[in-house]
Amino acid sequence: MRDEKKYGMVIDLDKCTGCGACMVACMAENNVPFKEDESNKLDSITWMRVYKLTNEKPFPEADICYIPRPCMHCEADHGHSPCVSVCPATATDYSLRTGIVSQIYSRCIGCRYCMVACPYHARYFNWWDPVWPSDMEKYLSPNVSPRMRGVVEKCSFCFHRYQLAMDKAFLEKRRELKENEYQTACAQACPADAITFGDLNNPEHAVQQLVRPDRKNGGRTKHPRAFRLLERLGTNPKIYYLSSREWVRRAGDNYLKKENKTLSGRST
Amino acid sequence: MDNALIPKEVKRCPFSQFIILLGPVVGVLLLGVFAMSLVWLKGLNQTNMNDAYGFAAWIWADLTVIALGGGAFFTGFLRYIIGKDELKNIINYAVLIGVICYSSALLILGIDIGQPLRGWFIFWHANVHSMLTEVAFCLTVYLGVLIIEFVPLIMENRQIDRVPFFHHLGHRMHEIMAVFAATGAYLSFFHQGSLGGVAGVLFGRPFAFREGVFIWPWTFFLFTWSAAAVGPCFTMLITRITEKITQKKLVKENVIQLLAKISGWMLTTYIIAKIIDTWYWAAVTAPSKGFTLMDFYSNNPLYGIWILVVEIVIFGVVPAAILIIEKGRRHPILFITAVVLAVLGVCLNRWVMVLQVMAVPVLPFEGWPMYFPSWQEIATTMIPVTYGIVFISLAYRYLPIFPQEQELNPMGQMGPGEQEKPSILSDRKLRSAET
Numbered sequence: 001m002r003d004e005k006k007y008g009m010v011i012d013l014d015k016c017t018g019c020g021a022c023m024v025a026c027m028a029e030n031n032v033p034f035k036e037d038e039s040n041k042l043d044s045i046t047w048m049r050v051y052k053l054t055n056e057k058p059f060p061e062a063d064i065c066y067i068p069r070p071c072m073h074c075e076a077d078h079g080h081s082p083c084v085s086v087c088p089a090t091a092t093d094y095s096l097r098t099g100i101v102s103q104i105y106s107r108c109i110g111c112r113y114c115m116v117a118c119p120y121h122a123r124y125f126n127w128w129d130p131v132w133p134s135d136m137e138k139y140l141s142p143n144v145s146p147r148m149r150g151v152v153e154k155c156s157f158c159f160h161r162y163q164l165a166m167d168k169a170f171l172e173k174r175r176e177l178k179e180n181e182y183q184t185a186c187a188q189a190c191p192a193d194a195i196t197f198g199d200l201n202n203p204e205h206a207v208q209q210l211v212r213p214d215r216k217n218g219g220r221t222k223h224p225r226a227f228r229l230l231e232r233l234g235t236n237p238k239i240y241y242l243s244s245r246e247w248v249r250r251a252g253d254n255y256l257k258k259e260n261k262t263l264s265g266r267s268t
Numbered sequence: 269m270d271n272a273l274i275p276k277e278v279k280r281c282p283f284s285q286f287i288i289l290l291g292p293v294v295g296v297l298l299l300g301v302f303a304m305s306l307v308w309l310k311g312l313n314q315t316n317m318n319d320a321y322g323f324a325a326w327i328w329a330d331l332t333v334i335a336l337g338g339g340a341f342f343t344g345f346l347r348y349i350i351g352k353d354e355l356k357n358i359i360n361y362a363v364l365i366g367v368i369c370y371s372s373a374l375l376i377l378g379i380d381i382g383q384p385l386r387g388w389f390i391f392w393h394a395n396v397h398s399m400l401t402e403v404a405f406c407l408t409v410y411l412g413v414l415i416i417e418f419v420p421l422i423m424e425n426r427q428i429d430r431v432p433f434f435h436h437l438g439h440r441m442h443e444i445m446a447v448f449a450a451t452g453a454y455l456s457f458f459h460q461g462s463l464g465g466v467a468g469v470l471f472g473r474p475f476a477f478r479e480g481v482f483i484w485p486w487t488f489f490l491f492t493w494s495a496a497a498v499g500p501c502f503t504m505l506i507t508r509i510t511e512k513i514t515q516k517k518l519v520k521e522n523v524i525q526l527l528a529k530i531s532g533w534m535l536t537t538y539i540i541a542k543i544i545d546t547w548y549w550a551a552v553t554a555p556s557k558g559f560t561l562m563d564f565y566s567n568n569p570l571y572g573i574w575i576l577v578v579e580i581v582i583f584g585v586v587p588a589a590i591l592i593i594e595k596g597r598r599h600p601i602l603f604i605t606a607v608v609l610a611v612l613g614v615c616l617n618r619w620v621m622v623l624q625v626m627a628v629p630v631l632p633f634e635g636w637p638m639y640f641p642s643w644q645e646i647a648t649t650m651i652p653v654t655y656g657i658v659f660i661s662l663a664y665r666y667l668p669i670f671p672q673e674q675e676l677n678p679m680g681q682m683g684p685g686e687q688e689k690p691s692i693l694s695d696r697k698l699r700s701a702e703t
Contacts, residue, residue, distance in 0.1 A: 087398055
């Protein structure tokens with residue numbers, strides 16, 4: 001398809017400071033509900049979640065790394081995203097035009113099979129009806145519908161921004177978007193410029209230039225600093241991470257003890 | 269009080285005693301209904317499920333009751349398709365248990381989804397790639413088939429049978445029952461398998477994922493196989509419990525022995541297949557994803573390798589060995605031990621394929637989340653049990669469930685307990701005979 005795009009992200013973990021600005025921007029942009037007590041992370045909603053990793057070594061070798069984790073918008077090696085293929089009501093879909101995995105809130109029956117299928121825990125269930133503090137409702141984004149109790153939600157790559165950008169382009173009689181016309185809230189909010197967003201199929205976009213994914217090989221990259229989470233599962237995620245630290249790259253997947261620590265394309 | 273409804277030539281306890289005995293069961297059932305109402309009104313926040321445990325106790329209960337209800341389709345298959353005529357003496361009970369299990373499963377699904385009013389979307393916006401779609405379709409249709417199989421039995425109630433229309437309807441339905449049995453068997457082979465496929469297709473969860481044939485992972489076949497093996501065990505177990513409670517022999521031993529022998533061989537072949545599947549998964553599938561077998565069974569407070577040993581050896585090999593050896597299945601204690609172990613085996617297998625799938629961390633930097641159900645989940649999970657007891661009690665009291673009951677318990681010859689305490693029913697029958 002001529003228009004086929006694959007929107008994705010490259011997150012430079014060497015730049016990420018773990019400030020959480022991406023999480024805050026995401027919640028504000030997408031009307032993500034929150035609880036009065038957010039201490040239990042197992043039932044709170046964080047479309048973008050920043051994990052803190054340690055190399056579990058004592059001082060002076062102790063090291064930490066922060067990994068921001070949005071939805072991976074998997075395409076999977078065989079073309080069926082883990083979550084999309086299992087939804088019984090077709091409430092989540094993979095767009096061949098954008099490569100974005102969508103969630104249709106008004107169709108979701110809340111069976112949570114997609115959450116079970118997602119190895120990244122990127123999908124969240126609305127255990128409660130969304131309630132915002134008084135007056136805060138005035139600050140909600142009018143472009144994103146709040147979700148009701150009993151449905152699943154997740155990162156949409158700020159799809160409403162894509163729609164607005166496409167509307168504008170259409171009025172200007174264009175079919176293509178410029179790179180800066182469609183950017184996610186987290187990418188724009190990152191003060192360290194750690195998140196780069198764009199079309200992984202477009203050689204003019206920074207994401208493509210950064211990792212040069214091999215389209216014929218499940219989007220795999222030979223960039224020495226790049227890796228993807230759980231790549232061995234064959235989920236073909238569209239979030240690439242960059243790190244100059246071997247232990248961080250290795251923390252992105254599961255390996256047998258006998259497997260060589262410096263895996264192909266991963267050594268520094 | 270309800271004598272006119274009780275089948276001829278069989279003895280039942282007094283109505284008052286019947287009500288008193290059922291009272292506590294109904295009490296627990298009402299507690300479950302209350303908990304279910306809370307969930308429907310307030311949402312799934314009434315449970316202890318969370319984003320790590322999208323599936324939990326209810327889905328386990330769902331998978332388990334469907335496997336245990338598998339006695340209906342497999343006994344029907346043996347009776348009507350293979351032609352094992354002796355099984356006509358237990359098929360009614362197998363169908364009754366099947367109706368209870370499958371209606372319970374659909375009820376649980378109705379509670380378990382976050383938007384129950386949108387349940388019909390599965391049929392309207394069906395995703396043909398989803399195993400759950402296949403489950404929903406087959407379950408619903410098969411429950412319909414089971415009800416059709418059960419209706420002729422209701423028609424045999426003494427009072428209903430007196431109405432010519434119902435009498436003939438029941439008779440005609442009996443004649444074409446082989447068609448429904450075949451349909452039921454066909455549907456069951458698929459939905460039992462689809463339930464296995466629910467876990468097996470999860471290529472993002474190496475603990476659950478299995479290779480397979482075409483679109484079907486090996487768990488598809490293992491689930492069907494295990495349900496066919498253990499379903500009849502559950503039917504036999506409930507039959508024995510019913511016999512114990514009623515203090516009567518209700519099914520002839522040759523019927524039980526035939527079913528036990530077939531179950532034994534099904535269980536034997538299943539457990540061989542399960543061992544091969546486990547070996548291949550541990551040696552090839554999991555390592556290809558970066559996991560060793562022990563990664564799935566260590567660093568957590570509950571799921572140790574013991575669970576695999578218990579499932580395969582104690583709950584698999586042992587009951588299979590007892591049931592295929594004639595001396596074993598004829599020995600009352602060994603027989604009951606075998607069917608109980610087999611039933612526990614399928615319960616444990618479904619638990620592992622639901623709860624442990626959720627517990628095993630996939631991201632290397634995540635840990636094992638643990639889960640214990642809330643009282644609302646436990647109370648609603650008790651609904652199938654209590655509702656099943658009430659359903660069976662009513663059916664046993666008012667319908668000729670066991671065709672051999674009269675022959676095995678002639679009214680003139682009371683059992684040991686019955687001689688001491690003649691029932692109100694038999695007294696009344698005596699009086700009416702005198703007049």
